[in-house]
Structure formats: structure tokens, C-alpha cells
Amino acid sequence: MEYFKSGLKSVLGGPPPGTNPTGAETIEKLISRVSTSTLLEDRRDACRALRALSKKYRIEVGAQGIDVLKQVLELDKTDPEILSYCLDTLCNITSKEVFEEEMESDININVNIGEQFSEMFLKNPDNLPIILSYLEEYDFRVRWPAVKFLISLTTCRPKEVQDIILVSPMGMSKLMDLLAENREVIRNDAVLLLIHLTKSNANIQKIVAFENAFDKLLTIISEEGYTDGGIVVEDCLLLMLNLLHNNTSNINFFQEGSYIQKLAPMLILPDNLEEIGWSPQKVSNFHCVLHLLRTLVSPNNPAQIITSCQKTLRNANLLESLCNILMATGNNNKGTYFSIRLLGVPADILTETINSVGEVIRGNLTNQEYFANVLAPSSPPRPALVILIMSMVNEKQPFTLRCAVLYCFECFLYKNEIGQELVVQTLLPSSSGNTALTTGQLLCSGLFSSDSLSNWFSAVGLSHCLIENPAQKEQLLRVLLATNLGAQPVTLLSQCGVFLQHTSKLQAKLGILMLVSMWLAHCPAAVKIFVNVPGVMAFLTAQTSASEFDNNAELLQGLCAFIMGLCVLFNDNSVQNYSKENLSQLIEKRVGLETYCKKLNEISRHELYAKAAKQPQIKAKHSSELLLEFEFCKLFKAMEGLIIQALGVQRDLSNGLSELSLSDHENALLLQYKDLIRDQDKKLQDWQRKYNFLEKQYDEVKVQADELRQTNIQLIDQNTLLKAQLSTGASQVTNTVQTAPVEPPPTAVADDHVISLERRQSMENARLKQVEEELAEKTAELESYRRDQDDLLELLTAQDTRMCKFKDLLRQLDALPDEDDSSSD
Numbered sequence: 162m163e164y165f166k167s168g169l170k171s172v173l174g175g176p177p178p179g180t181n182p183t184g185a186e187t188i189e190k191l192i193s194r195v196s197t198s199t200l201l202e203d204r205r206d207a208c209r210a211l212r213a214l215s216k217k218y219r220i221e222v223g224a225q226g227i228d229v230l231k232q233v234l235e236l237d238k239t240d241p242e243i244l245s246y247c248l249d250t251l252c253n254i255t256s257k258e259v260f261e262e263e264m265e266s267d268i269n270i271n272v273n274i275g276e277q278f279s280e281m282f283l284k285n286p287d288n289l290p291i292i293l294s295y296l297e298e299y300d301f302r303v304r305w306p307a308v309k310f311l312i313s314l315t316t317c318r319p320k321e322v323q324d325i326i327l328v329s330p331m332g333m334s335k336l337m338d339l340l341a342e343n344r345e346v347i348r349n350d351a352v353l354l355l356i357h358l359t360k361s362n363a364n365i366q367k368i369v370a371f372e373n374a375f376d377k378l379l380t381i382i383s384e385e386g387y388t389d390g391g392i393v394v395e396d397c398l399l400l401m402l403n404l405l406h407n408n409t410s411n412i413n414f415f416q417e418g419s420y421i422q423k424l425a426p427m428l429i430l431p432d433n434l435e436e437i438g439w440s441p442q443k444v445s446n447f448h449c450v451l452h453l454l455r456t457l458v459s460p461n462n463p464a465q466i467i468t469s470c471q472k473t474l475r476n477a478n479l480l481e482s483l484c485n486i487l488m489a490t491g492n493n494n495k496g497t498y499f500s501i502r503l504l505g506v507p508a509d510i511l512t513e514t515i516n517s518v519g520e521v522i523r524g525n526l527t528n529q530e531y532f533a534n535v536l537a538p539s540s541p542p543r544p545a546l547v548i549l550i551m552s553m554v555n556e557k558q559p560f561t562l563r564c565a566v567l568y569c570f571e572c573f574l575y576k577n578e579i580g581q582e583l584v585v586q587t588l589l590p591s592s593s594g595n596t597a598l599t600t601g602q603l604l605c606s607g608l609f610s611s612d613s614l615s616n617w618f619s620a621v622g623l624s625h626c627l628i629e630n631p632a633q634k635e636q637l638l639r640v641l642l643a644t645n646l647g648a649q650p651v652t653l654l655s656q657c658g659v660f661l662q663h664t665s666k667l668q669a670k671l672g673i674l675m676l677v678s679m680w681l682a683h684c685p686a687a688v689k690i691f692v693n694v695p696g697v698m699a700f701l702t703a704q705t706s707a708s709e710f711d712n713n714a715e716l717l718q719g720l721c722a723f724i725m726g727l728c729v730l731f732n733d734n735s736v737q738n739y740s741k742e743n744l745s746q747l748i749e750k751r752v753g754l755e756t757y758c759k760k761l762n763e764i765s766r767h768e769l770y771a772k773a774a775k776q777p778q779i780k781a782k783h784s785s786e787l788l789l790e791f792e793f794c795k796l797f798k799a800m801e802g803l804i805i806q807a808l809g810v811q812r813d814l815s816n817g818l819s820e821l822s823l824s825d826h827e828n829a830l831l832l833q834y835k836d837l838i839r840d841q842d843k844k845l846q847d848w849q850r851k852y853n854f855l856e857k858q859y860d861e862v863k864v865q866a867d868e869l870r871q872t873n874i875q876l877i878d879q880n881t882l883l884k885a886q887l888s889t890g891a892s893q894v895t896n897t898v899q900t901a902p903v904e905p906p907p908t909a910v911a912d913d914h915v916i917s918l919e920r921r922q923s924m925e926n927a928r929l930k931q932v933e934e935e936l937a938e939k940t941a942e943l944e945s946y947r948r949d950q951d952d953l954l955e956l957l958t959a960q961d962t963r964m965c966k967f968k969d970l971l972r973q974l975d976a977l978p979d980e981d982d983s984s985s986d
Contacts (some may be wrong), residue, residue, distance in 0.1 A: 184214070184217070184218045184221060185218070185221045187214070187218075188211070188214060188218055188221040188222055188225055188226070189221075189225060191207045191210050191211050191214075191226075192207075192211070192225050192226045192229050194207040195207045195208060195211070195226070195229050195230075195233060196229045196232065201237065201240060201243070204233065204237070204243060205240065205242055205243045205246070208230075208233065208243050208246035208247055208250065209246050211226060211230075211246070211250050212246045212249045212250045212253070215249075215250045215253040215254055216253050216260040216261075216262040217260070217262035219253065219254050219260075219274060220274060222250065222253075222254055223254040223255075223274070223278040223281075224920070224924065225920070226250070227251070227254070227278065227281055227282060230247045230250060230251055231282075231288060231291075233247045234247055234248075234291055234292075234295075235291065241298070241300040241302045241303050242302065244295065244298075244302070244303050244306075245302040245303060245306055248292075248295070248303070248306035248307055248309075248310050249306050249309075251282070251310050251313075252306060252309045252310040252313050254275070254278045255275050255278045255279045255282065255310070255313040255314060255317060256275050256313050257275045257276070257313070257316055257317060258275075275313065275317050276317040276318065279313065279314050279317035279318045280317075280318055280321075282314065283314065283318055283321045283322065283325070286325050289314070289322065289325045289326070289329065290325075290329050290332070292307055292310060292311060292314075293311075293326070293329055293332050293335055293336075295307040296308070296335045296336065296338075296339065297335060301344065301347070304342075304347055305344075305346065305347050305350070308339065308347060308350045308351055308354060309350060311354055312350060312353055312354050312357065315354060315357040315358055316357055319357060319358070319360065322358070323358060323362050323365060326358065326365070327364060327365065333365065333368045333369065333372065334372065336351065336354065336355060336358070337369065337372040337373075337374065337377075339351030339354075340352070340355075340374070340377040340378070340381070341377065345393075348381070349393050349396065352378075352381075352393070352396045352397055352400055353396060355369060355374075355400050356396065356399055356400050356403060359400065359403040359404060360403055363407075363408055366403065366404050366408050366411055367408070367410060367411060369404060370404050370408075370411045370414055370415075371414070374400070374401075374404060375401065375404075375415060375418065375420045378397040378400060378401055379397075379420065379423050381393065381394075381397050382394050382397050382398070382427075383426075385397075387426050387427045387446075388427050388443055388446040388447050388450060389443060389446075390442075390446065391442060392442060392445075394446050394449075395442070395445050395446050395449055398446065398449035398450060398452075398453060399449060401453060402449065402452055402453055402456060405453070405456045405457065406456055407461070409462065409463060409466055412456070412457055412462065412466055412470070413466060415457070416457070416466070416469055416470050416473055421457065421470065421473045421474060421477055421479070422473070422477045424450065424453070424454070424477075424479065425477055425478060425479055425482065427446075427447075427450045428450065428479060428482035428483065428486065429482065430485075430486065430489070439506070439507055439510070444507055444509070444510060447510050448509070448510065448513060451510075451513045451514060451516075451517045452513075454474070454479065454483075454517050454520075454521070455516065455517050455520050457470040457474070458470050458471055458474070458520045458521055458523070459520065460520065460523065460776070460777055460778075461776075464524075467523075467524070468524075468525065471521055471522070471525040471528055472525070472527075474521050475521075475525075475527065475528055475531065479521075480518070480521050480522070480528060480531065480532075483514055483517055483518045483521065484518065484532065484535045484545065486506065486510075486511075486514050487511070487514055487515060487518060487535075487545065488535060488536075488537045488538065488545055488548070489506065508559050508561075508562060509561070511562065512559070512561050512562045512565045513565075515549070515562070515565040515566055515568075515569045516565045516568060516569065516778070518532065518569055518572075519565075519568050519569035519570075519571070519572035519573070520572060522572055522573060523572035523575050523777075524572075524575050524576045524577075526576075526577060526579070529573055529577045529579075529580055530579070532545065532546075532573060533546065533573070533580060533583065541597075543597075543598070544600075546570070546573065546600050547598060547599065547600055547603065549566045549569060549570065550566070550570065550600050550603040550604065550607075550622070551598075551603060552566050553566040553567055553570070553603075553607070553615075553618050553619075553622070554603055554604075554606065554607030554610065554612075554615045554618065554619060556612040556614065556615060560614075560783075560784055563614070563618060564779045564780075564781065564787075567618050567621060567622055567779060568777070568778050568779055570622050570625070571621075571622070571625050571777065571792075572777075574625040574626060574628070575625075575777075578630055578633075581625075581626045581627070581628075581630050581633050582632075582633060582636075583600075584600050584601055584604075584626050585601065585626055585633045585636050585637055586601075586636075587599035587600050587601030587602065588601035588602070588604075588605065588637070588640045588653070589636065589639055589640060590639075590641065603619075604619045604622055604623050605619070605642070605653070606619075607619030608620055608623065608657075608660075608673075608676075609656070609660055613664075613666035613667075613668040613669040614668065614784050614787070616664075616666070616668065616669035616672050616673070617668050617669065617671070617672035617787055618672075619672070620672030620673050620675060620676040621672060621675065621676070621790050621793075623676055624675055624676045624679040624680070624790075624792065624793070625792065627679050627680055628679065628792055631683055631684060634680055634683075634684040634686075634687055635684070635686060637653060637654075637680070638652060638653075638654060638686060638687060638690060639652075640652065640653040641653070642656050644656065652690060654677070654680065654687060654690050654691055654694075655690060655691075655693075655694050657673050657676065657677055658677075658691060658694030658697040659694065659695075659697075660673060661673050661674070661677075661697065661700065662696055662697065662700045667712065667713060667714075667716075667717060667788070668784075668785075668787065668788060670717055671716060671717060671720060671788050671789070674717075674720040674721065674723075674724060675720070675789070675790060675793040677691065677724060678720070678723055678724055678727055678793065678796060678797075679792070679793065679796060681724065681727040681728065681731060682727055682731065682796060682800060683731060684731065685731050685732065685733035685735070688727070688728050688731050688732055688733070689733065689735050689736055691728065692728055692732075692736055692739040692744075693736060693739075698725075698728075698739065698744075698747070700721075701721045701722075701724055701725050702725070702747060702748075702751050702752065704717060704718050704721035705718055705721045705722040705725060705748075705752050705756075705757065705760055706751060706752045706753075706756065713767075713769075713788060715760075715763040715767065716763070716764060716767055716769070716788055716789070718760050718763065719760050719761055719762075719763040719764035719767075720764065721760075722752075722757055722760040722761045723761060723764065723797060723800070723801075723804070725744065725747075725748060725757075726761065726800070726804030726805075726807070726808065727800065727804070728744055729741055729744045729745055729748070729804065729807055729808060730800070730803055730804050730807045732744065741807075745808055748808065749808075754808065757808070758805060758835075761801060761804070761805070762839065764789075764797060765797070765798070765801070765839075767789075769786065769788050769789050770789055770794060770797075772786075773788075773789040773790055773791055773793075773794050774791060774794035774795070774798075775791075776791065777791045777792075779791075802832055802836070805832060805835075806832060834960065834963065834964065834967075837960065838957070838960050838961075838964070841953060841956065841957055841960070842957075844953065845950070845953050845954075845957065848946060848949060848950050848953060849950070851946060852943070852946045852947070852950060855939060855942060855943045855946060856943065858939055859936070859939045859940065859943055862932060862935055862936045862939055863936060865932055866929065866932045866933055866936055869925060869928055869929040869932055870929065872925055873922065873925050873926060873929055876921060876922040876925060877922065
């Protein structure tokens with residue numbers, strides 16, 4: 162420390178006896194030395210001192226020295242040492258990190274100070290190309306700080322850096338050349354820089370990919386030891402993920418360039434894995450590999466790309482490798498149960514592997530057939546599907562693992578009529594005498610177990626055997642269950658109806674209802690059996706007409722209403738007591754058509770419906786969030802309008818007003834208006850949320866602007882006061898110069914203080930102007946949202962008027978009760 166102090170003294174000169182310069186004064190003198198010294202050595206020493214002080218006095222160095230440092234970068238290009246000091250200093254002041262030296266000081270550091278200095282540096286677009294030019298310097302002292310500075314800038318202001326680099330000549334090429342750097346620290350930081358640059362920018366992603374990034378990254382991964390390597394492997398895989406995520410051209414390039422085959426060594430597990438175990442870094446690396454595979458076959462990709470990548474993954478034996486990881490058994494004495502710790506494979510890796518297998522086989526018949534024939538090395542050998550379903554219905558297994566198994570099972574059944582038939586066949590009576598445990602038996606046992614989550618998983622899994630497959634719906638009606646010893650067997654559908662009435666668990670009820678709704682759709686034979694289940698229609702009617710809305714009860718009521726609607730829509734009138742006409746009258750008299758439609762609408766308005774309808778994969782943090790499922794949401798969306806339309810037509814027929822009823826065109830128009838009003842209601846709610854958010858943001862910006870105005874006023878007052886003190890001090894110096902020649906003139910201190918305050922005032926003015934501009938922009942945006950909201954309200958009023966006209970027309974036709982009756986209902 163004494164050596165450092167002596168160095169500073171040599172640069173700044175010794176202070177007068179008895180005085181200690183402040184940090185700001187020291188920084189100011191160093192900045193002056195850098196900008197005015199003619200000797201390179203003096204400037205170099207001053208830059209070295211600035212680098213040493215830039216962590217503790219970040220604000221002072223950044224506010225006073227950023228322009229001077231840029232000037233050094235432009236003028237002293239031939240001296241690597243001074244360039245190194247300047248780049249390190251800029252890296253420190255633009256860093257998002259809060260340094261220990263800053264925390265030790267009493268100054269309150271703004272967490273966004275690094276972003277503010279980054280923004281100041283990037284305001285001039287010509288500054289960044291200067292830094293890019295130093296990437297061509299081979300000297301380690303220049304190239305590495307330049308890369309680190311670019312990382313700081315990209316971390317703080319990614320969008321601005323991306324835009325400037327895209328228009329800089331050979332900008333991306335200079336960055337890509339760093340991946341071939343033989344000095345690992347520079348190469349590794351270059352990978353980090355490219356990770357930041359490629360986020361959410363398709364143009365940069367394409368440029369990087371076509372600059373042979375995949376070849377270079379896979380070479381680095383190979384040199385580092387694949388998944389056994391360090392964090393560099395993870396960084397390379399993260400960069401590849403950025404290049405492929407939601408970028409179909411890069412995925413196509415990756416597949417056609419035979420890069421998928423080069424991933425195969427990463428999925429090979431060593432024979433001694435039980436001994437060496439899984440390090441945390443290996444787990445992270447393996448996760449990235451699995452995410453990479455899933456990115457290639459994501460359901461969000463175009464179908465052609467998915468099919469092509471699935472075929473390549475199978476031909477490259479990657480599907481086989483995934484199944485080997487899935488079915489590795491290790492030392493399992495019993496050999497009959499699936500363990501998540503076999504071969505030491507961590508639970509989260511196993512879960513992600515199951516998800517990966519699911520998406521690799523999803524919708525691909527060849528891959529699905531391969532997976533159906535995979536056997537677990539147990540004693541006796543059992544199909545992989547059986548082992549997985551055993552885990553799904555086992556309540557002791559981790560929740561995320563059970564969700565992954567269900568998703569994999571759904572992927573196996575997706576567009577796979579052969580697979581659906583295989584599962585249903587395991588439930589049908591057989592004369593072969595085979596006592597082996599089957600997938601169907603496991604699903605049935607889970608369907609009626611005491612664990613509500615197993616009920617839900619089994620019901621959803623079984624419902625996927627029936628999607629777009631009327632033949633299997635008919636076959637499943639033949640399934641008989643022996644409920645009690647010596648009792649008469651009942652059909653599976655009848656038992657579902659009985660279980661629905663007796664269970665008190667909401668999750669189990671919703672799972673059974675989703676299975677039944679998938680079964681009843683387009684299957685009159687199933688409707689016939691279901692309506693004959695004792696008490697089931699009374700249960701559905703009671704739930705639909707209930708008014709309680711506690712603990713997601715609106716979903717239960719909505720699904721019961723949906724089931725009743727399906728019983729009307731797909732009714733062949735073979736059961737006299739529950740014909741279309743009788744069921745329609747039951748809904749109209751016991752529930753009320755308006756109440757019924759309201760209950761039906763509650764499903765699509767629920768937040769869990771919106772979440773479940775987004776994607777096929779089940780994503781939930783807790784088991785209580787599993788209430789609705791993706792394929793059910795698709796079915797509900799397709800059937801809701803048809804049910805309402807069927808009930809409307811049937812209602813008119815039951816009243817004997819078929820000749821005076823509304824035409825099909827008018828009914829369709831009425832439904833169209835209802836859908837329009839429902840959509841506009843959602844839009845209005847969205848606009849209201851945005852309006853509230855902007856109003857809150859507006860208030861915050863307004864408060865900030867008022868605070869800045871107050872600060873500005875205080876600075877002006879202080880400035881005026883100090884100027885007055887300066888003039889007074891100058892006269893005092895003239896009068897006392899003979900009597901006190903040794904004391905330093907007070908005007909020097911005051912002058913420095915005034916300059917510092919003026920500089921601070923200018924910065925505050927700039928901030929104030931920026932905040933006022935933001936305030937004006939937010940105010941304009943807020944006014945725009947208000948106008949849009951007013952327009953929507955006017956439109957809703959107009960639609961409401963038209964709806965009233967339709968209601969009046971219906972009342973004239975005696976199809977709706979009078980106002981008093983409807984209000985009392």
C-alpha cells in the first residue's frame with residue numbers, strides 16, 4: 162500500500178503539508194494529467210492510477226474521465242500498456258458488479274451505475290468500432306481487456322451493442338476469430354460474449370451459425386472432454402442453444418450439416434459411472450445437451466423440421482442412447498421396480514431424459530414403434546412403457562418425474578393409432594392366461610387409487626388412448642371391472658361415473674371428467690352407457706346449478722356442464738328418459754340456459770385453462786396446479802360452440818316453435834356476437850391491466866422528476882452561494898496576502914467545488930431532461946390507452962344494444978322468459 166501511495170505521489174506531486182486530498186480531487190488531477198501531459202510515460206502512470214482507483218471511485222472516474230479515456234484509445238494506439246489500463250478502467254466503471262471497495266466506502270452506489278456509463282459510452286456509435294479494432298491486436302494485454310469490456314457493455318446494453326455490431330464492417334468476423342484463439346482465457350470469454358450477443362437476435366444468430374460456429378464449438382467441447390469437461394463445455398452448449406432456439410434456418414443448417422451425429426459421444430455413460438459419480442458440472446453439462454436435443458424436435462418447430470431431426474436422431478443412435486440412460490438398472494436386487502437413482506443418475510437428469518425421449522418419438526411412428534419394443538433389463542424383462550407407468554402411479558416418486566412420464570406417454574400415443582390400440586388391448590378380456598403386469602392394468606389401478614394425483618395422471622393418460630380414435634372408444638366400452646368379490650362386473654365407464662359421485666377430491670373429479678368428456682365426444686354408444694349410470698345425471702345437474710365458487714369449484718361446475726352438453730350433442734335418443742329433448746328440458750328447467758352458458762364459459766376464463774392450452778408439455782411447480790390438460794382444452798374449444806348451438810335449436814323444438822324459431826343463420830350470428838363480446842371483454846381486461854401499470858409507472862416517473870427538480874434547485878442555490886463565497890474569498894486573499902503567504906488561497910478550493918457542482922448540475926440537468934422525456938412519452942402512451950379504452954367501451958355499448966334487440970326478438974317468440982323472471986333467476 163505504501164508503494165502504491167508513493168507511486169501516486171510521483172504522479173501527482175506531494176500535497177501541501179497538513180492537507181489530505183479527497184478522492185474526487187485525486188481523480189480530477191489524474192484526469193488532467195492524462196489529458197494534458199505530453200510525455201507518454203506520465204499519461205501511462207496516470208492511467209495506471211485511474212485503473213487502481215476505478216473500483217472504489219467508480220462514479221468520479223466515470224463522470225470525469227470517460228471522454229479522456231476514449232481519447233487515449235484513439236491517440237495512443239501504439240502503446241499496449243496504456244491501452245490495457247484504459248480498457249480495464251472502462252471495464253470497471255461499466256460493470257454490473259458491485260465491488261468490495263465500493264461496499265467498504267460510505268457512498269451509496271446506484272445499482273444501475275454500470276448501465277448508465279455503458280449508455281454514455283454507446284451514445285456515440287463510433288466508439289464501439291474502436292474497441293472492436295483492438296480485437297485484432299494479438300498482444301494479450303490489449304485483446305483480453307477489450308473482450309472483457311465488450312462483455313460488460315453487452316451485459317448492460319445488449320440491444321445497442323447488437324445494433325452497432327451488425328453495421329460494423331467485419332464486426333462479427335472479428336468476434337468469431339476469437340473462438341480459434343489458443344489462449345483459453347480469451348477464447349472462453351469470447352464464448353461468454355457471443356452468448357450475450359446472440360440472445361433474441363435472429364440476424365446475429367444466423368451470422369454466427371454460418372461463420373462455422375458449430376464446428377468451432379464442437380471442437381472446443383471435444384477438447385474439453387465432452388460432458389466430463391468444465392464450465393467451458395456448458396458455455397459452448399448454451400451458445401449453441403441460443404443459435405438454435407426458435408431459429409428454423411439454423412436448425413435446418415445444423416441438421417443438414419451432420420452436426421447432430423457429433424452430439425452422440427455426449428450421451429455415452431462410462432461403465433464406472435457408479436464409482437466416479439456425477440459432479441455438479443457434469444449434471445449441468447448433461448442438462449444442456451438434453452435441452453439442445455429438445456430444441457431440435459420442439460413441438461413449436463415446423464413439422465417438416467421435426468420429422469427430419471427425429472429421423473436423424475434415430476439413425477445416429479441418439480434415441481437408443483437416451484433409452485439406455487432411461488432404462489439403466491445398475492444394482493437393483495428386486496429387479497422389478499424403476500429407481501430414479503439407478504446407476505447414480507440424478508433425478509433431474511432422468512426427468513429431462515424422459516422428456517427428451519418423449520419429444521424425439523412424438524408423432525413419429527417409426528420412433529414410437531422402436532420405443533414400444535424397448536425392454537428394461539429387469540427380471541423378467543418388461544417393456545419401458547410398463548416401467549414408466551409404474552413410476553407415474555407411484556406416489557412416492559418425485560412430482561416432476563411423474564409429470565415427465567405422463568408427457569412421454571402422451572408423446573408415444575400422439576398420432577399413433579397402433580400404440581393406442583396396444584394400450585386398450587391390455588385392458589380387454591384375454592384367454593391367453595398371461596399374468597404379466599400391463600400398461601392398461603397400471604392405468605386402471607391408478608385411476609381408482611386413493612392418491613388424487615395418480616387418479617389425474619391415469620385419467621389423462623387413458624384419455625390420450627381415445628383422441629381421434631372412435632374405434633378404441635368402442636373397444637374401451639367392453640372393459641369390465643370386478644369392484645367387489647362375487648359382485649357383478651361393471652363397465653369401466655360406469656365405474657368412472659360411480660367414482661365421480663363418491664370421491665371428494667377435486668383433482669380426481671376433474672381427471673375423471675376430462676376422461677369421460679374425451680370418451681363421450683363422437684361416441685353415442687358411450688353416451689348411452691353413461692346416462693344410465695345410477696345418479697350420475699343428478700350429480701351433474703346439481704354441480705352445474707350450484708353457486709359455490711370456492712377452491713376452483715367453478716372448474717368442476719363448468720366440466721359437469723360440458724359433460725351434460727356432450728350428452729345432448731352426441732345423443733342417439735336410444736335411452737327414452739335421457740333423449741336429446743329430455744336432457745335439454747332438464748338443463749333449461751333445472752339449471753337455466755343463461756346459468757348453463759355462464760358455467761360453461763367459466764372454463765375458458767380460468768387462468769389454469771389459459772396455462773394448460775399453451776403447450777402439450779405439463780409444466781407445474783406443484784401438484785395442486787394440475788387440474789386441466791392440453792388435449793382437453795382443444796376438445797373444449799372445438800365443442801363449446803356446437804353444444805350451445807345444439808341446446809338453442811333443441812330448446813326451440815321443445816317449445817313447439819320450430820316454425821317461428823330463428824333461422825340457422827340467425828343462431829350462428831347470435832353465437833358470433835357472444836364470442837365477439839367475450840373476446841372484447843378479455844381485451845378490455847387486458848387494456849385495463851396495461852392502463853393500471855402505465856398509470857403506476859407514470860406516477861413513479863413523475864415523483865422522480867419532482868425529486869430531480871428539487872435537486873437541481875438545491876444545486877443552483879449552492880452554486881450561487883459558492884460563487885458569492887468565491888468573490889469574497891478573492892478580496893480576502895488580496896488583503897491578507899502579505900500577512901499569510903504560507904496558507905493556500907481559499908479561492909482554489911472554492912473554485913474546484915464550484916466546478917464540481919457545475920458538472921454535477923449539468924449531469925442532473927441531463928437526467929432531468931431524460932426523465933421529462935420519458936414522462937412525456939409515458940403520458941402520450943397513457944392517453945392512447947385511455948382513448949382505446951373509451952373506444953372499446955363504446956363498442957361494447959353498441960354490442961350490448963344489439964344483444965338487447967336479439968333478446969327482445971326472442972321474447973316475442975316466447976323463447977326467453979320475461980325480464981322479471983330472468984332477473985329472479
